Amino acid sequence: MSDYMPTDITPPELLPSALAHHVPDWAEAAATPADVTDWADRQARALFPYELADGWPMHPQGRTGRVGRNLPLWGENQAADPIVVAGYGQTRRVLLITRSDIEAEAIPGGMVDVHLGETAPAALVRELEEETGVDLRKHTPTILGRDLVDDWRASDHSWVASTSALYQLDVTVAAVGADDALDATWYPFGDLDQLAAAITAAGRTLYAAHQPLLQRALDHLAE
Incomplete structure (x- = not known):
């Protein structure tokens, strides 16, 4: 069993329940990476190459101690x-x-x-x-x-x-x-x-x- 216990930093306005009703003008509507449809294009234009693991984009430098999204895009x-x-x-x-x-x-x-x-x-x-x-x-x-x-x-x-x-x-x-x-x-x-x-x-x-x-x-x- 992994002992990795990261903190979820997703703010309330980007939780799936909130995005279902309103998408902030600074963020994409995808509640999870599974909702993103252009991963190939995102990876092709990335400044730093990264991989997907079970559909989730992975930080190029490894674990950060945080999960979730508090930025405009996944990845x-x-x-x-x-x-x-x-x-x-x-x-x-x-x-x-x-x-x-x-x-x-x-x-x-x-x-x-x-x-x-x-x-x-x-x-x-x-x-x-x-x-x-x-x-x-x-x-x-x-x-x-x-x-x-x-x-x-x-x-x-x-x-x-x-x-x-x-x-x-x-x-x-x-x-x-x-x-x-x-x-x-x-x-x-x-x-x-x-x-x-x-x-x-x-x-x-x-x-x-x-x-x-x-x-x-x-x-x-x-x-």
């Missing part, structure tokens, strides 16, 4: 995270938002609408403008990488794969929190310690899952 949920930096060296700054779900400072970004044919580069621009009012559609970002993110909503059967990109500006621009962002702030970004100290001084916390993405941006800027 991989593709996200786009634009890292916007202004200035150079020890005087540069980075644009972060205060997320409304966990009230932590994070990279502005969100889910790619893959079912509508949206690409990650398009989602980078859309999410940034929706959450901060900053329009960088005329700027070409540097794609930093693609990562499985340790998102607090991830489970054995639903997870986040992010495309992160760096936008380099000469100076800061006006930004204001909107949509899923309570606030938008430019923080000192000479290094990760400086950023963390500034966030702490503001009485806030840095979203841990985004720290590796921010460090990758710093590493690229140091090249």
Whole structure:
């Protein structure tokens, strides 16, 4: 007998009984993976290959200690995270938002609408403008990488794969929190310690899952 006892993180609005009456506009209607009809297509476009076990998608990195779904899709949920930096060296700054779900400072970004044919580069621009009012559609970002993110909503059967990109500006621009962002702030970004100290001084916390993405941006800027 297995001693694996994961926590079900499915919120009330995504339970089968609730979905039978109303589907939130941010989530698919499938109450379980058995209700998903396009697994072959999902696996083909996944950033990180994954398998199905008895019809259930399995996290590419293994068990998470959580089951259920608290994300838009079963299986991989593709996200786009634009890292916007202004200035150079020890005087540069980075644009972060205060997320409304966990009230932590994070990279502005969100889910790619893959079912509508949206690409990650398009989602980078859309999410940034929706959450901060900053329009960088005329700027070409540097794609930093693609990562499985340790998102607090991830489970054995639903997870986040992010495309992160760096936008380099000469100076800061006006930004204001909107949509899923309570606030938008430019923080000192000479290094990760400086950023963390500034966030702490503001009485806030840095979203841990985004720290590796921010460090990758710093590493690229140091090249």
